[in-house]
Amino acid sequence: MFTGIVEELGEITEVASDRLSIRGPLVVGDARHGDSIAVNGVCLTVTTVVDDVFTVDVMGETFLRTALSRLQPGDRVNLERAATLNTRLGGHLVQGHVDGVGEILKREPSGEWETVTFALPEGASRYIVHKGSITVDGVSLTVVNVSDTQFSVGLIPTTLAMTTLGHKQIGDPVHLEMDVIAKHVERLLEARFETGSTS
Missing domain, CATH: 2.40.30.20 (Elongation Factor Tu (Ef-tu); domain 3)
Known part of the structure; x- marks a missing residue:
C-alpha cells in the first residue's frame, strides 16, 4: 500500500x-x-x-x-x-495496481500552477468523480474536471518540480490507478444485483 x-x-x-x-x-x-x-x-x-x-x-x-x-x-x-503504520497519509490509499494507461492531451500553465488534461482508457470514467482522488504515475492528485473520455488535474509548483509530471510532454503515456474504494463499491453493487438481494 x-x-x-x-x-x-x-x-x-x-x-x-x-x-x-x-x-x-x-x-x-x-x-x-x-x-x-x-x-x-x-x-x-x-x-x-x-x-x-x-x-x-x-x-x-x-x-x-x-x-x-x-x-x-x-x-x-x-x-x-510502501507505507508503514506510522506513515502520514498525505495523499490517498494507493495500491500500485495500474488500471490503465492514459495520455497527456493538453498542458495549460496559469502562473506557477498548471492544468493538465489526460485521455482516459475506455470505461475508466465511471470510477472518477469531480474533486475525487486519482493516481497518475504514482502521484496522488485531485480531479478538477472529468468526462467520458478525459479528465484534468491541477499541478502545484511542488508537484511540477518533484515528479515526472512536470517534465512530461503532450502525447506521453501515464499510468492511471482509480480510487480503490470506487472499484470495491462497484463490485459489491454488481454482486447485489446479480443475486437480486434487496437487504
Whole structure:
C-alpha cells in the first residue's frame, strides 16, 4: 500500500526483458530484498540493492499492461516506498495496481500552477468523480474536471518540480490507478444485483 506522495525522482540505469534497475539513493536507504517500491505508480518487488541502485523483476504481463517497457536508461521515474503504520497519509490509499494507461492531451500553465488534461482508457470514467482522488504515475492528485473520455488535474509548483509530471510532454503515456474504494463499491453493487438481494 502507498499514499501517492512521491519521495524521490529516480533514474533508470538498465532495462531488460524481465527487470529494471533504478538509481534512487533515498528509497534504497533502508530497502531490502522483498520490499515493495512503486515505480511510476507500479508496485514492484526489490530483488537486489547495490550501492544506490535497486533492481526489480517485471513480469511480461506488467510490461504488457503498463508503459514500463517504454523506459530507457536515463529516464526519470517517480519512486515511493510502501507505507508503514506510522506513515502520514498525505495523499490517498494507493495500491500500485495500474488500471490503465492514459495520455497527456493538453498542458495549460496559469502562473506557477498548471492544468493538465489526460485521455482516459475506455470505461475508466465511471470510477472518477469531480474533486475525487486519482493516481497518475504514482502521484496522488485531485480531479478538477472529468468526462467520458478525459479528465484534468491541477499541478502545484511542488508537484511540477518533484515528479515526472512536470517534465512530461503532450502525447506521453501515464499510468492511471482509480480510487480503490470506487472499484470495491462497484463490485459489491454488481454482486447485489446479480443475486437480486434487496437487504
